[in-house]
Amino acid sequence: MGRLRIWMLVAVVVAMLLMVFLIVDLAGVPLVTDPRPVLGTVSVAAAAIGVGLLVADAVLPVPSSVVMVALGATFGLAAGAALALLGGLGGFAVGYVLGWRSRKLLVTGTTRPAGLVRRWGLLAVVVSRPLPLVAETVAYTAGALGMRPVATFAAAAAGTAGPAVAFSYAGWRGATAGDGFVVFGAVAVATLLCWVLGRSLMD
Template identity: 50%
Template sequence: MTPVLPRGYGLVVAALAGTSLLLFAVVEAAGVPLLTDPLPTLRAAGALAAVLGVALLVADVAVPVPASLVMLAHGALFGLLPGAALSLLGGVGATAVGFAVGRRGRGLVDRVTTPAQRRRADRLLTRWGALAIVVTRPVPVLAETVAVLAGTSPLRWPAALLAATVGTAAPAVLYAAAGAAAVEAVDGVLVFGLVMALAAVLALAGHLRSRGARSPHA
């Protein structure tokens, strides 16, 4: 059986995801160059491009940053290994900020959930939160939502940061490789598809592992 958070937590998830989608629509309508095609700005930033790129990935917690395009730009501007390292740093940093926001927002969650719901959610997030961070780290909107939600639980910082590192590593390398190879836009879409497929495989592996652990014959 797939773990499901208590009903009261649906309000928290809906609010977080809805806010992210609303901000995305606003940015798209405004046509902010840095948030629609960051490569030209990063290229013009020179030595500061590394700092700006990492900052953009971290800011993805609150601002609808096209993280995949930033990671591609890292590869194009800095090469495979440095580009992947920068993307890894930014991705883990985004999770850390989201997790910290969840820690600070625990009081707000307490207002919209019951003690019984919180106890159940804490048990689920303690057990599944790290895997959820790993699986959703490459997924827009869900990555930030899960990081914040995990922060409201007893999940410990080291586990959250390790999960963020694992979940960000492969996408960071794939996007950096594509950027370093100066791929065309269609290939960038292909890389995004591969990253999403990887996330799906990780989710399936986690589900099968949980079923095996519950099996009396395991």
């Protein structure tokens, strides 16, 4: 029953995210659909908007890879990656807290969720960070399952750092939109390899 409740929670989260994403996409909000024009100048406002968009990615369909590339192009490799990492962790924190507040939806007193968390929880957090929709769902679920905050946020930082550096580097080197898709593909392949390696080490 505990496992059933977990999957029900995941299904509800995915359905809600897809609904919000669809509404925002149909509304065509410029700042969300194409934030590059407001991230093109080196300023505190642009940095705050970039980080804020990545935080909002927890509940809105923000093109996070585009934001990270733009941050790298505007602020350079190091600063762009740092801002991308800060925003990515902020987005994870939003999802985790929302999940934590809904943790009573899960069955208490069962060892199944605890066993699933001990076996795959942190690895799932690490490898999910670059993946749209999956990242948000895992963040919510991690909070709902009551995963330890310090370890969970360390895993989120580890999973966010790679994409932050990769996309920032692409922007710093003057990547085009097409190049960004190539970088995303490379990050996705690296994520898959990490998942396979992690599972093999844990088995």
